[in-house]
Amino acid sequence: MHEHWYVACRSKQLGRSPIERVVLGEQLVLFRMQDGEVGALANRCAHRNLALSRGKVMTDGLSCAYHGWTYDPSGACVRVPAACNGCSPKGRPRVRSYPVREKQGLIWVYLSEKGEEPEGEPMDFPYHGQPRWQHWFMERVFEGDAFNCAENFLDCPHTNHVHRGLFRTEKTRENEVEITSGRDWVQAEFLNEKRIDTLLGRILCPKGGQMRHTDRFMLPYVTRVDYRAHETRHFVVMSQCTPMGDDQTRVFTYMAFRFDGWGPLLRLFYQPFAHRVLDQDVDVIRWQTEDIRRHGPRRFTFHESDAIAREMSDLVSGRSLEGKDVRRKKIRF
Ligand code: FES
Ligand SMILES: [Fe+2]
Numbered sequence: 001m002h003e004h005w006y007v008a009c010r011s012k013q014l015g016r017s018p019i020e021r022v023v024l025g026e027q028l029v030l031f032r033m034q035d036g037e038v039g040a041l042a043n044r045c046a047h048r049n050l051a052l053s054r055g056k057v058m059t060d061g062l063s064c065a066y067h068g069w070t071y072d073p074s075g076a077c078v079r080v081p082a083a084c085n086g087c088s089p090k091g092r093p094r095v096r097s098y099p100v101r102e103k104q105g106l107i108w109v110y111l112s113e114k115g116e117e118p119e120g121e122p123m124d125f126p127y128h129g130q131p132r133w134q135h136w137f138m139e140r141v142f143e144g145d146a147f148n149c150a151e152n153f154l155d156c157p158h159t160n161h162v163h164r165g166l167f168r169t170e171k172t173r174e175n176e177v178e179i180t181s182g183r184d185w186v187q188a189e190f191l192n193e194k195r196i197d198t199l200l201g202r203i204l205c206p207k208g209g210q211m212r213h214t215d216r217f218m219l220p221y222v223t224r225v226d227y228r229a230h231e232t233r234h235f236v237v238m239s240q241c242t243p244m245g246d247d248q249t250r251v252f253t254y255m256a257f258r259f260d261g262w263g264p265l266l267r268l269f270y271q272p273f274a275h276r277v278l279d280q281d282v283d284v285i286r287w288q289t290e291d292i293r294r295h296g297p298r299r300f301t302f303h304e305s306d307a308i309a310r311e312m313s314d315l316v317s318g319r320s321l322e323g324k325d326v327r328r329k330k331i332r333f
Pocket of ligand 1: 045046047048049050064065066067068069
């Protein structure tokens with residue numbers, strides 16, 4: 001899925017050394033100039049094709065480890081050390097460069113099939129840096145494709161099994177869900193979500209009662225889950241899935257919450273909990289991919305109980321959901 005922004009890495013991962021990343025099957029090198037500017041280039045020197053990620057950052061750009069050809073963030077070769085007359089701007093060798101943005105502690109790259117300029121900007125993560133909100137990012141490489149990952153992040157029924165005891169229990173309840181959608185998104189709102197019967201549920205909703213729970217999918221592969229007990233108790237989990245190859249996805253998960261005045265204290269407990277839940281999903285997605293490989297091509301059964309998986313699949317296949325009716329159904333989890 002080209003013509004979109006994807007997170008390549010976190011800002012703090014990009015120090016003095018270049019790093020390599022694979023996005024949509026394309027090999028990229030990311031590097032930071034001494035003035036802080038970030039470059040994203042094809043990870044292949046124009047000269048003899050050494051990976052530029054083996055090189056080092058000099059004052060004038062990223063210098064290849066083999067013969068020192070040096071590239072600036074636009075991809076132009078600005079120095080050929082063995083050339084007596086330097087590297088004349090005319091007929092300069094080049095490598096492909098990618099549009100880059102750095103914000104909210106993440107570095108985004110724009111992947112365009114035709115090498116076009118981006119139309120919009122990368123999305124913002126909500127409540128980032130706002131007073132009384134806690135937030136952090138988690139990063140995992142999932143052995144699974146981006147659809148399977150995104151589906152997992154918005155799939156409620158697996159929580160009774162994969163995260164049993166941690167996030168939900170085996171006790172299920174009937175939930176009424178309202179599904180709305182648009183051109184490039186679909187959302188499920190759970191209309192009678194009661195307190196979850198686990199420690200997390202008791203913390204979030206100590207007096208019981210109803211929570212507002214919405215699950216949203218946005219193209220290309222962004223998921224957002226909100227649990228809101230009331231104004232001052234609100235949890236957001238957003239994942240941005242960056243497809244690497246066919247069966248590998250780098251996922252950046254943004255956790256944000258506010259919880260009365262107890263944010264810093266709750267974080268001590270909530271952060272390790274979130275990592276544990278995420279690792280369980282890493283495992284189940286790896287099993288799914290291994291098992292599909294063993295049994296031949298995938299043959300999924302989309303079922304009413306899958307909430308919005310079918311709509312997600314439609315969006316990923318390029319079908320718009322604009323003008324679709326709002327609909328309701330019931331799911332047990
Ligand atoms: S291979 Fe990069 S400078 Fe020769
Ligand atoms: Fe999960």
